[in-house]
Amino acid sequence: xxxxxxxxxxxxxxxxxxxxxxxxxxxxxxxxxxxxxxxxxxxxxxxxxxxxxxxxxxxxxxxxxxxxxxxxxxxxxxxxxxxxxxxxxxxxxxxxxxxxxxxxxxxxxxxxxxx
Amino acid sequence: xxxxxxxxxxxxxxxxxxxxxxxxxxxxxxxxxxxxxxxxxxxxxxxxxxxxxxxxxxxxxxxxxxxxxxxxxxxxxxxxxxxxxxxxxxxxxxxxxxxxxxxxxxxxxxxxxxxx
Numbered sequence: 521x522x523x524x525x526x527x528x529x530x531x532x533x534x535x536x537x538x539x540x541x542x543x544x545x546x547x548x549x550x551x552x553x554x555x556x557x558x559x560x561x562x563x564x565x566x567x568x569x570x571x572x573x574x575x576x577x578x579x580x581x582x583x584x585x586x587x588x589x590x591x592x593x594x595x596x597x598x599x600x601x602x603x604x605x606x607x608x609x610x611x612x613x614x615x616x617x618x619x620x621x622x623x624x625x626x627x628x629x630x631x632x633x634x635x
Numbered sequence: 636x637x638x639x640x641x642x643x644x645x646x647x648x649x650x651x652x653x654x655x656x657x658x659x660x661x662x663x664x665x666x667x668x669x670x671x672x673x674x675x676x677x678x679x680x681x682x683x684x685x686x687x688x689x690x691x692x693x694x695x696x697x698x699x700x701x702x703x704x705x706x707x708x709x710x711x712x713x714x715x716x717x718x719x720x721x722x723x724x725x726x727x728x729x730x731x732x733x734x735x736x737x738x739x740x741x742x743x744x745x746x747x748x749x750x751x
Contacts, residue, residue, distance in 0.1 A: 555741075560644070562724060562743040563679070578738070579636065610678070621667030621686075621728035624739065626678040 523547065526611050526627035533598075533605070533634050541596045541630045543611035550615065552594035553624065556580060557608040566609075569594055598632060606634045637662040639727050641742025648715050649750055656745045658725035659707040667728035668701060668708045669739070674721045682723075683710070715749045722746050 524545040533539045543552065554566040565578030569588040583602025588594055594613075598605045608631050612624040638661040648654050660668075669684035685692045685699045685708065692699050696715075701708040712719055725742040 553739075560743060562641070563726075563741040565738065565740070568738065579740075621669070621739065623669070623681045623684070624671075624679075626680070628678050 524611060524613050524625055524627040526609075526630050528630060529628065531630060531632045533632060535634055536600045538597055538599050539605075539632065541598070541609055541611075541632070543594045543596065543627060544592055545594075545613045545625075546592060547613055547625060548591070549613035549625070550591070551613060552588065553612040553614075554578075554584070554586065554594070554596045555610045555612065557610055557629070563610065566596065605632055607632060637665060637727055637729050637738070637740040639725060639740050639742040641725050641745060643745060644743065645746045645748070647748045647750060650715060650717060652715055654712045654715055654719070654747055654749075656710045656723055656725070656747070657707060658709070658727075658742050659705075660727040660740075661706065662727070662729055663703075663706065665727040665729055668699070669726050669728070670697075670699060670710050671724045671726065671741075672721045673724065673744075679724060712747075715747075717749050717751065720747055720749045 527542045551570050553568040555563040564580050566584050567586040569575035572591050575588050585597045610629045611627040614622050614624050641658045666687040671679040672682045673679040683699050685701050696713050698711045722744045724744050726739045729738050
């Protein structure tokens with residue numbers, strides 16, 4: 521069953537702690553993305569990766585870090601430097617379609633709450 | 636960078652009526668414009684998209700129009716049904732010349748409610 525899997529679905533964190541959200545895909549997609557979703561603000565891009573061992577900052581990268589050691593995996597770490605980490609986080613992947621864009625396939629999301 | 640504005644933020648229509656959601660973008664180099672639907676508690680899913688070399692695209696009850704000169708595009712849903720109730724997001728795509736990669740910038744979303 522192909523798709524993109526995020527875990528955990530719900531996560532609680534104390535202030536000052538780092539937390540890592542998992543994202544795995546078996547679609548053989550080259551590109552992967554992390555978005556943050558807040559009410560009334562749509563989907564904002566945190567980081568994206570077009571190929572293994574390479575990634576770029578999105579619009580709101582401060583306080584986050586990523587790695588792309590394997591094609592299938594793109595974990596996101598929310599660090600203690602992120603001032604307002606409580607949010608819904610969505611991972612996505614797509615075929616690398618060069619300059620013309622293509623469909624994003626989303627995971628079911630991870631809801632992070634900082635206590 | 637790219638900025639996408641979406642209106643309205645909420646839209647309520649009677650079943651069977653049409654619904655229109657509008658978006659504007661800032662970067663004239665954007666070349667791909669998808670629309671995503673997110674039902675309550677579910678992941679966003681692509682419902683229709685349009686590329687910059689096309690002015691209009693239809694798929695059954697949904698259609699998207701693009702005006703490159705004015706830098707705006709719209710989603711049209713005809714004969715709305717209760718299952719159309721969801722949040723709809725527009726987006727604009729750029730290929731980033733510096734650093735590489737494809738980047739999709741989303742609008743802030745429209746909550747559509749189809750009332751019986």
